[in-house]
Amino acid sequence: MTILTAHSLGKYFGAQDIFSDLDFAISRGDRVALVGPNGTGKTTLIRILAGLEPPTTGQLHQAKNLKVGYLEQHASLASTTGTLWSLALSAFTGLRRQEAELQALEVELAHTPDEPAHSTLLEKYGEAQAQFELAGGYTYEQTTRQVLTGLGFETEAYHKPLTEFSGGEQSRAQLARLLLEQSDLLLLDEPTNHLDLASVEWLESYLQNWPGSVLVVAHDRYFLDKVATKVFELSFGSIETYNGNFTHYTQQRADRLERRQKEYEAQQAFIAKEQEFIRRNLAGQRTREAQGRRKRLERLEKLDRPVEQKQINLNLQAPLRSGDL
Structure with missing residues (x-):
């Protein structure tokens, strides 16, 4: 059952386009890792999902009576x-x-x-x-x-x-309250920031048995591997969905990039061949055919050059765990 759906979601700050035309869905039981380079709007997107700020464009549909819990990256209880x-x-x-x-x-x-x-x-x-x-x-x-x-x-x-309490203790206290509330959708922005290794591993186990849905941003690849069943990659203003944990995501992403690169190169070769035919025949005996090919080229939906893997730096770090040596 789908509990949240986004259609053509966009966010702008003045003339700055953070992201646009985002389409995705979260189903009951999904544990989603939201990944992407710094500055692509992951926290902004989570705040929109939490209802703390509106999108500039698009629509967000939630299941009736959906209970959403949100942990801010820098949660503070100073006034509590x-x-x-x-x-x-x-x-x-x-x-x-x-x-x-x-x-x-x-x-x-x-x-x-x-x-x-x-x-x-x-x-x-x-x-x-x-x-x-x-x-x-x-x-x-x-x-x-x-x-x-x-x-x-x-x-x-x-x-x-x-x-x-210190800032880190306040963040952990807020996380504890959210876990106890048993929300239908839990939004966690860097929940492992103030946890030691034992607590991170405990949280992994707890979220694996979470009865609702989870969307999490984290810089611990091992944590994402243990927790995620789906990955949303937010980069260059758009979002892509991958099924599986973080390891599956990296492999699927590499495969998808390779496939798109081949499709792009094939189209570029086709365009070059057509342009050469048009150049040679536009003023010759095959003018009509050349004009027809030129019109088809003008209507052709051009593929974007795939972004190289090295341009996306997820900067994922994780503490050393038993069995990693």
Whole structure:
């Protein structure tokens, strides 16, 4: 099922054309790596998908009630009050409301011993309790601890004021909250920037089991290999889609570039041959045929020269991992 579709999406800043005519789709369960040279508009595109800024042209269609979570590259919680624990638990606002309602029903039951009111309340409590359990009400605090631990937080940091956190810690705290919110579409701009190796590997595993969809920008090729099932390459103002992880993308890209180079060279050879025929025969006995060929050339859709691989520098770096030596 497609959850997001872009048609002819474009973005301009004044006279500067960042990208134009982007067409792509994200389906439920897709884990997309957005790659491309620096300055091609990856962060701008993510912000458009997150609804934080509008496209200049084109349309963006989302599935009804789509819940989108977004991690900025330089996420900051400097103006956020509270602690790491309170921030993480804010992802469960609905569950905590249900929990408070259950507690209120328990108090009411204790003060309503007489029938039939007690039985009516007990039935209401049972239904509310079943819904609470089904929604993960009895495990959400355990899940919160698992996510915080996975992202490298010690238990001592749980009740530390967020204002005392470093920039990297604030980014990790924001990532934790987003993961706990269970969005339908998770947009992550450089999520591994402030993670150590153990946390990166934990995040890989967590995203592999993510029930929704993910679009991520990262400079860790190993991370992209583990996480991505699809690659969007944004370069020179356009976007291309490749199926598979980052390794598959690099091979497919090389194959596609080679095929396009051959198609381009074949067309150039055809054009040169036709132009030579026109030059030799335009004023001779085969003038009409030469004029016809010239008109066909004028209508021919010219192929662009393929961009060489060396012109796209993804600048992907990754920490040394066990088994890499």
